[in-house]
Amino acid sequence: xxxxxxLLASLVxxxxxxxxxxxxxxxxxxxxxxxxQTEPDVIAWRRHIHQHPELSFQETETAKYIxxxxxxxxxxxxETDVARTGIKAVLKGGKPGPVVALRADMDALPVEERxxxxxRSQVKATWRGEQVSVSHACxxxxxxxxxxxxxKALSAMREELPGTIVFLFxxxxxxxxxxxxxxxKAMIAQGVLENPKVDVVFGQHISAGAPSGSxxxxxxxxxxxxxxxxxxxHGKGGHGGRPWTANPALVPAAELxxxxxxxxxxxxxxxxxxxxxxxxxLQSGRRPxxxxxxxxxxxxxxxxxxxxxxxxxxxxxxxAEHIAQAYGLKSKVDIYTGYEVVxxxxxxxxxxxxxxxxxxxxxxxxxxxxxxxxxxDFGAYGVSGKVPSVFWFINASPFGDKSGAPNHSPEFAxxxxxxRVGVRALVASALTYMDKQ
Numbered sequence: 001x002x003x004x005x006x007l008l009a010s011l012v013x014x015x016x017x018x019x020x021x022x023x024x025x026x027x028x029x030x031x032x033x034x035x036x037q038t039e040p041d042v043i044a045w046r047r048h049i050h051q052h053p054e055l056s057f058q059e060t061e062t063a064k065y066i067x068x069x070x071x072x073x074x075x076x077x078x079e080t081d082v083a084r085t086g087i088k089a090v091l092k093g094g095k096p097g098p099v100v101a102l103r104a105d106m107d108a109l110p111v112e113e114r115x116x117x118x119x120r121s122q123v124k125a126t127w128r129g130e131q132v133s134v135s136h137a138c139x140x141x142x143x144x145x146x147x148x149x150x151x152k153a154l155s156a157m158r159e160e161l162p163g164t165i166v167f168l169f170x171x172x173x174x175x176x177x178x179x180x181x182x183x184x185k186a187m188i189a190q191g192v193l194e195n196p197k198v199d200v201v202f203g204q205h206i207s208a209g210a211p212s213g214s215x216x217x218x219x220x221x222x223x224x225x226x227x228x229x230x231x232x233x234h235g236k237g238g239h240g241g242r243p244w245t246a247n248p249a250l251v252p253a254a255e256l257x258x259x260x261x262x263x264x265x266x267x268x269x270x271x272x273x274x275x276x277x278x279x280x281x282l283q284s285g286r287r288p289x290x291x292x293x294x295x296x297x298x299x300x301x302x303x304x305x306x307x308x309x310x311x312x313x314x315x316x317x318x319x320a321e322h323i324a325q326a327y328g329l330k331s332k333v334d335i336y337t338g339y340e341v342v343x344x345x346x347x348x349x350x351x352x353x354x355x356x357x358x359x360x361x362x363x364x365x366x367x368x369x370x371x372x373x374x375x376x377d378f379g380a381y382g383v384s385g386k387v388p389s390v391f392w393f394i395n396a397s398p399f400g401d402k403s404g405a406p407n408h409s410p411e412f413a414x415x416x417x418x419x420r421v422g423v424r425a426l427v428a429s430a431l432t433y434m435d436k437q
């Protein structure tokens with residue numbers, strides 16, 4: 001038997017022995033073809049949204065634009081005004097199977113865009129009482145466009161889909177740690193992971209990393225939590241020459257500052273995930289001869305371990321209360337959790353690597369050597385929502401093999417040709433997971 005005939009026989013035998021795998025390969029191949037056909041629309045969607053950015057929880061026109069695009073896609077049902085400005089869209093496939101959620105964030109930043117793009121943002125808006133320039137300096141315009149592309153591709157093959165896709169267009173990822181939760185937690189509280197009950201959540205983030213068109217991923221903790229804490233101490237003011245008649249807050253606040261800085265060295269197992277506590281504000285007093293009755297501290301906690309994050313929160317409260325009690329002061333501690341740890345499900349992440357290789361090309365999906373200390377509220381879907389989740393990165397440097405300006409920079413820009421890879425990655429991830437169930 002010739003080499004060619006032996007190869008053909010081998011392929012026939014493989015096909016007969018593994019019909020599910022062959023079927024899955026055909027499904028993926030069709031999905032990638034459909035994804036590629038959306039590229040002109042994706043670029044047009046991206047440019048429109050880029051030119052009309054809106055700040056957190058103000059994405060009303062963006063949401064209308066997204067809803068109009070989704071209504072042109074057969075089989076997709078739409079729910080608007082979720083968590084104020086968010087959208088939940090559902091595509092039920094023609095065959096039974098799992099429920100996969102794909103998420104994109106919609107909001108822009110109070111950053112002035114500096115480039116010569118013909119569609120650059122010139123928008124201004126009010127942010128917390130101040131008039132600011134607004135731009136998509138974090139690339140959320142591309143996230144929306146790529147998810148719309150995935151929705152269009154999957155809608156075109158809905159009869160073949162073995163399961164259901166939920167598309168989440170989320171507001172206010174940039175909201176940060178505040179009294180009101182950011183968009184991911186707000187969406188979860190609105191029940192977006194129920195009816196239908198979501199089995200997994202996938203998301204992606206663009207960057208100006210290199211090489212353009214490649215994918216970066218990591219199994220396990222991938223991005224740090226991001227919390228803000230505020231502590232106030234209140235006692236009794238007095239004269240600097242008669243300190244025994246007062247009970248000032250300044251010295252206890254200084255002692256508390258040192259005590260808080262020791263938490264990560266004495267209470268945290270760093271091998272469980274790097275954890276940082278930083279104090280950026282200590283305010284008390286106005287004159288050298290007046291003993292201040294109050295003091296305020298504020299800082300941030302970043303961690304790659306949900307366990308360590310909880311330990312630090314508990315230690316902050318305990319040390320503030322104990323020092324205040326020792327000095328006879330009143331204390332108030334507020335901790336705002338803006339972002340959970342983005343902790344990629346390990347087995348699920350490894351199972352998606354072939355999908356990313358198919359999307360970006362052989363050798364173009366590479367594991368990150370270390371997690372990022374940046375934060376993203378996508379982590380809430382896995383931690384608060386308790387749904388297995390995976391988050392990856394699309395490198396889209398406008399300089400090819402040299403990285404461009406970082407996210408949040410006024411000079412941030414991307415290579416639009418990488419959007420095709422992002423659409424393919426979303427589609428391939430969803431279809432790969434469905435085919436394995």
